[in-house]
Amino acid sequence: MAAGPAISTIIRTKLHRPPVPDDHIDRTRLLEWLDRHRRLPLTLVSAGAGYGKSTLVSSWLESCNAPSAWLSLDEYDSALRPFLEYFLAAIRTMFPDACQKTKALLGAPELPPYRVIAGQLLNDLDEIDEPFILALDDYHSIHETAVHGLVANLLQHPPRGMHLVLMTRRDPPLPIGRLRARGQMSETRAEQLRFTPTETAAFLRKTLSVPVGEGLLTILDREAEGWATGLRLSSLVMRNFADPERIVSEMRGGGLSWVQDYLVTEVLTQQSPTTQNFLIKISILDRFCPRLCMAVCAPDGEAEDPDLTSESPIEALEVEGLFLISLDAQREWYRFHHLIQHFLYERLKRNHGNEEIAVLHTRASRWLAKEGFIDDAIRHALAAGDAESAARIIESNRCRVLNSDQWHILDRWLAMLPGEIAGQRPQILLAKAWIAEYHFQLELLSPLLESIEAQIDAATDRDLLGELNHFRSVVSYWQGEGESSLKYSEEARSQLPESFELAIAESTLYSGLAQQLTGQKEMAIRNLSKISQSHFKKEGIMLTRQPSTISFVYLLGGDLTLSLRAAEHLEHVAKRNGHIYSELWGDFLQAVCYFQMSRMDKAFENFHLVIDKPYVCHIRIVLDAFAGLAVTYQTLNRRDDAERTLKEMYKFAQESQDPGNVVIAESCQARLALLRGELEPAVQWMRTVEDLTEAPLMLFFLEIPIITRCKVLLATGSDASLREASAKLEDLWRGAKALHNTFQMIEIGILKSLAFQKQGREDEAIAVLEEVVDLATPGGWIRPFVELGPPMAELLERLIERDVAVNHIRRILAAFRKETTGVVPEAGGDFIGRSASSIVQPEDSDLLTPRESEILSLMARGLKNQEIASKLFVSTETVKKHIYNTYQKLDAKNRVQALAKARDLSILPRP
């Protein structure tokens, strides 16, 4: 990887509380007022520029004994993601471990809606035990509705310890009226911030060596209206004048803006021409350090003004108190007071032509780019009217940010570029393609590739050709074209530069997947493992990409045990490196393996991990985790929990605003109905959905509407529906087989066999099942067989008779027996989290006999006596006798009481 300065997401100076200036006077009345209200959720400090808002709050925080943090906002952080990043960074300067879950949301490819973020942030902030103060300066720079929404949400349900101070030049669009009415906020405005005559006198005494007369004070108070900046300017001007009265008389009756202009002009003319010129030029900079100033005013050490020595005049200016605000503890970075910057910039525009100003921006841009301040560098290049340079800056930094997984930074840079330049530069188009791949917006890839192809010169742009070939391999893979995907990915890796680690990693991932797709699973694993050894010592991207690909490949090949092992490794590596996104992928892959092995306790645990952070992983994965969990609950006869999970899944799907996701949630609902033996709702669903098309790749998805549809067709059992199911399953089977997707071949093959059986085609049913069992045995597959209930059990018994995979089939049949009695399949598995105490273990209950427990749990599922009897192959009388005994033991008079008491005694799970 090319050496270069690190690109930091967070500019630390924005988190630095501005120091209180030396000539500051204590404004006791305001400090006490702030102190009195610090238990309220909000203090609003709203007044125009120059009223001393920041100085007041900064000096208050300095004297406060509570932990506090500062965040200076600017218009560049106005969007939700950067705002949130800075907000969390500020909180974490006080409490380094706080807000982990909200931080995890930022690791996601897409941010969830701000309401969801607000909910998470509220919970996180509420966990902080002690009172703390968070000061947001220049809140008026925020224009993004989502940010206001987030802050409004925080204030509506304020976290216990938080006191928010908003400093702003105008009132923010927050529900201030409501907060005022509820007494949840205090505010200080221009009226309070104004210097009183006494404070004015105290201030002038402190800053001026000359005594100030009463008359002068009165005029000053009237003209400056207690305006802090006016006073400071006045004192600066008066310091160098023998006759302060003259200044005051000049100011008389001019109004604030005139007074300000007059005073700043006076202050400026007191400086040497060299310094004046210097100040005017650096007014293009929002933040500056001495080296940046010199880069702008004296490029290559050649000052345009011979009096400007290599030592920039900043140090001297600071001593003079010329409205420089120090931005860090090392006193390296500064900014002007906003009013002064504005004034100086107006001067710059008046004295220098646009071309001269553009030159200054260009110099700033060059220095900033060299030092790694890329955002600022891009902005100055654009301000210079040089979009090409801006594009070049992005081009030379894009690999670096991608290598360090900072996709959203690249996304932000690209958004700054004007559209017309982006379309003409292959590297910018490639950067867009990476973003599209990251967001999984595959539909954007093909048009981008066409534009790139038209612009790349194959002879000279070898590196770029490598990237292009990678994207071609991605597109081919998702079209199910393994051979061409493989070919492109091999070309890509022979062309990509070694320093572009991310591209090599992604391309390797796809070559592994493509090899699997073409039936070269062993080769894929061998190649992937080889890479791991050469990259293992680096703390790079390969660390998580490699085990995840291996886990994918094994899982698609149906090898649950080895996939599980790779997924565990993935989770471990991701955790160690703080890659929350990859960690959840690891959890999800484990959950799928456990689920298919019918180890429901572990599946349950891992599905939950994914769902607990639903906005980090890809939506499809989270939907599958919901589906897996709902089915798991249903398997454990926890109907209410299954329903609740389904509701959450449905809500999540709707939130995504993609109708395809809602179809998946509804399909899962139909599947649960089938599991409960309720055919009607499942058939209803099947009638309402039309046109279920499946993606070319079904990967290892658990809930696939087209497959669920086939299950419903099989359950209805009419000749027509069986024929339809058979035909569809045959298609799906061939598709999965062509792509060597053993995972889905097992799922589909079982159904195919059942379809044959229901059509009375026994021999074909057995033949297919034998093939499927062959695929399922090495991987230890159990779950899909069990889901199909007794008819599948019967078929499997037939295979035992024929001496096929006897041991594994016995294991499957054992799982059948356990599931149909509603018992956790794996003994000794511990459920985690809130449900830990409510798992049924009827056999372990001393109070009831196993039979009584069994009947009780069937009663809890709402079965009538007769239904219980037929399910257990006993007479209704016997069931009644057991129920009578159960009532006696539980001291219950009826069904409702018995069930309630059983729940109290933890014999049954709580609803």
Place this chain on the structure above:
Amino acid sequence: MDGPAIYRIEVQGELNPGWSDRLGGMRMTIRRSAEKDRVTRLEGLLPDQAALAGVLNALFDLHIPVLAVECMDSQKT
């Protein structure tokens, strides 16, 4: 100049009354002018010009065209 005052702001179109809380709590009335364009009138006491600027800025961010701003009664103490 910068004291509490009653302001009247007229904007083009019909504003959702739910926004009142975020617009300095100003009272909203919607009236139809002779032409078919609807106009929303916001009226209320604002503490100072920072509050007025806040309301105008919020309207701007909502892409709502402002037609008129009037200071009705300055109550400077």
